[in-house]
Amino acid sequence: MDLFIGNNEKSRKDKRPKILVATQVVEASLDLDADFLFSELAPWDSLIQRMGRVLREAHPKSNNLKDIIYRRYSQSDIPENVLVLIYNGKNKKGKDVFESGQGYVYNEDLLRITLKLINDRETEFEQWFKKPILDFNKLEDARLSLTEKDKNTLIQRLFEGVPPDSKYLRNFHEMLQILDAGFMSDRKSEAQRIFREINDVDVIADSQLEQFICDIVKFSYDVKYSYTIFKREILNKYLISIQRSNVKNELYESNMVYNFLRTKDVISSLQNKVQVKLKNWLFGIYIINLQYSNEKGLIGIDEPSSVLL
Numbered sequence: 001m002d003l004f005i006g007n008n009e010k011s012r013k014d015k016r017p018k019i020l021v022a023t024q025v026v027e028a029s030l031d032l033d034a035d036f037l038f039s040e041l042a043p044w045d046s047l048i049q050r051m052g053r054v055l056r057e058a059h060p061k062s063n064n065l066k067d068i069i070y071r072r073y074s075q076s077d078i079p080e081n082v083l084v085l086i087y088n089g090k091n092k093k094g095k096d097v098f099e100s101g102q103g104y105v106y107n108e109d110l111l112r113i114t115l116k117l118i119n120d121r122e123t124e125f126e127q128w129f130k131k132p133i134l135d136f137n138k139l140e141d142a143r144l145s146l147t148e149k150d151k152n153t154l155i156q157r158l159f160e161g162v163p164p165d166s167k168y169l170r171n172f173h174e175m176l177q178i179l180d181a182g183f184m185s186d187r188k189s190e191a192q193r194i195f196r197e198i199n200d201v202d203v204i205a206d207s208q209l210e211q212f213i214c215d216i217v218k219f220s221y222d223v224k225y226s227y228t229i230f231k232r233e234i235l236n237k238y239l240i241s242i243q244r245s246n247v248k249n250e251l252y253e254s255n256m257v258y259n260f261l262r263t264k265d266v267i268s269s270l271q272n273k274v275q276v277k278l279k280n281w282l283f284g285i286y287i288i289n290l291q292y293s294n295e296k297g298l299i300g301i302d303e304p305s306s307v308l309l
Helices: 009-013 044-051 065-073 108-119 125-129 136-140 148-160 167-180 188-198 206-218 226-238 244-250 257-263 272-281
Strands: 037-040 082-085 200-205 240-243 285-288 290-293 297-301
Touching: 037 044, 044 082, 044 108, 044 148, 108 148, 108 167, 200 206, 200 244, 206 226, 206 285, 226 272, 240 244, 244 285, 257 272, 257 285
Parallel strands: 037 082, 200 285
Antiparallel strands: 200 240, 290 297
């Protein structure tokens, strides 16, 4: 059996088995074609985007659909080719969590509704949200066969099921009010500040601070498209996006990256114009006590501390 990665004939001629391990970046705008998908639980709209990376070669109305399926799976019908893994655990506060990000990646209400739609499409949403413990053993046996119409219906039901008092809806309407009010900004930093206050905040783990400082001191700020390069080579390497509510107790001005660099006299040797660039480029980014590793990514958030060394 072959696992195709590129959705083209050249990739299909390469018969070597392939496994692609990726983040949710593969959900959209990438023309990938795999035989199977193993995905951790995510909201329905994200899951369906990921499903779109499976068996892309075949079209439901293709004349040679059966031939494609047989060649890909050595059988005449499509097997269960999408498997959703549910993380059954608790966070530091003892609360049930459904994905390994432990609430830092996806909104909990959306995950609970998705679990309901996988397991039970009959129970009213209000009753489902009152269940203190989900029956994970039953969920492991859930089987779905989805048409395109089913997918659209499930996405609609996902957002219909969000409780009226949900934090997700509050954040959404706050953002919508800002946009409807005609919010405009010709300054990138101001726009980032407005929207980060609504939902996420970019942070750097304090354990990576020393290497981060080395990188910004060595960076060439006079090259063409310097911000694009800085973002790709430095910011993308260190930044972690976290829901603001999860780190709100550590979002002090003294913990902002640029303020910290100035206080510690880290960037005083750089030219003034470079310091101005850094002030804009690092706006709204904080240094936070995180449990983080390059191999596993974000592991957890430590208790707030008043001093950063």
